[in-house]
Amino acid sequence: MRAKVAAILMVGLLIAGCSDPKQAKLPANMAEWSEDQGLKDALSKLSDGEKKLFIGYATRLALASAFGGNKAVSEMTIDDALKSQQAWLDEKAAEQEKQRLLTEQVEQQQLAALKEMNATLTVSLVELKLNPKDYEQRKYSDYFTISLAFKNNTSEALAGVKGTVVLKDMFGDIIKRIRLADDVQIDAGQNYLYQGTMDFNQFKDSDTKLASSNAAKLQFEWEPDTYIFVNGKKQIMPN
Structure with a gap:
């Protein structure tokens, strides 16, 4: 039984x-x-x-x-296949979460650095002008002149600054980005007038658009990269 x-x-x-x-x-x-x-x-x-x-x-x-x-x-078995796929999805989700957290961390670091660097230095566009060729100045084609005002807002002297000038039209569309580095000393609390030149390339859309733009309607932005103080301290924008 x-x-x-x-x-x-x-x-x-x-x-x-x-x-x-x-x-x-x-x-x-x-x-x-x-x-x-x-x-x-x-x-x-x-x-x-x-x-x-x-x-x-x-x-x-x-x-x-x-x-x-x-x-x-x-x-x-089918069950093995389901478990394998679920494990793969879980691993992928975990990796995506790690990437999201890293991106968030970098963005927070960039915001903190930008706030600090904007407090250190104020930059404004004074003048942008297209000039005709000038053989006496060894300018064999038309060229831009640009003037920027820098103000050191700190109690420490700056030994050099590096950043990017961003010029936009009145609608906020970027016309041209210009990398700039200057090793002039800007003493604590002092102003400095930067004056530079840029070649005009008639075959570049950015140059022709900038040349035809109303300078008074241009939007200007300064993206800081690196500030070096006389005492060796640095402020660097994280990548």
């Missing part, structure tokens, strides 16, 4: 095990998956979420095989 009960229980367990679609084995050759009726029947019994996971797994496997990977699976 006990033997019969045990046998019945064993059969029941086997039937229950076979009824779990996730225990269905995947054909070793992926090319046979679409033709395997048992696999198709098992997949049809999965929930929508599980079906999505399996499709993701199959897609990854197919892409890997397309780039020289092995598309054969050995002793693998």
Whole structure:
């Protein structure tokens, strides 16, 4: 009697095990998956979420095989495939979160540095002008002259500044970006007038647009890069 009960229980367990679609084995050759009726029947019994996971797994496997990977699976069930795909998704999500946190950290550092550097130095556009060629000044083509006012707002002397002049039209669209570095000393609390020149290239859209722009309507921005103080201290904008 006990033997019969045990046998019945064993059969029941086997039937229950076979009824779990996730225990269905995947054909070793992926090319046979679409033709395997048992696999198709098992997949049809999965929930929508599980079906999505399996499709993701199959897609990854197919892409890997397309780039020289092995598309054969050995002793693998649907459940194994679902767990593999979920683990891959979890790892991907964790990496994306790490990248998001790093981006957020860098942005916070940049904002803090920008606030500090803007407090250190005030920069304004005094004049921008297109000038005709001047052979006496060895200017053999038209050229721009630009004047900038720098104000050292600190109690320490600056030994040099580097940054980018950004010139925009009245709508805020960037016309030209100009890298600038000057090693002149700007004493504590003092002003300094920078005057420089730039070649005019008639074949560059940025130059022709700048030349034809109304200087009074230009928008000016200064993007700080590096400030070096006489005492060796530095303020640097994080990348």
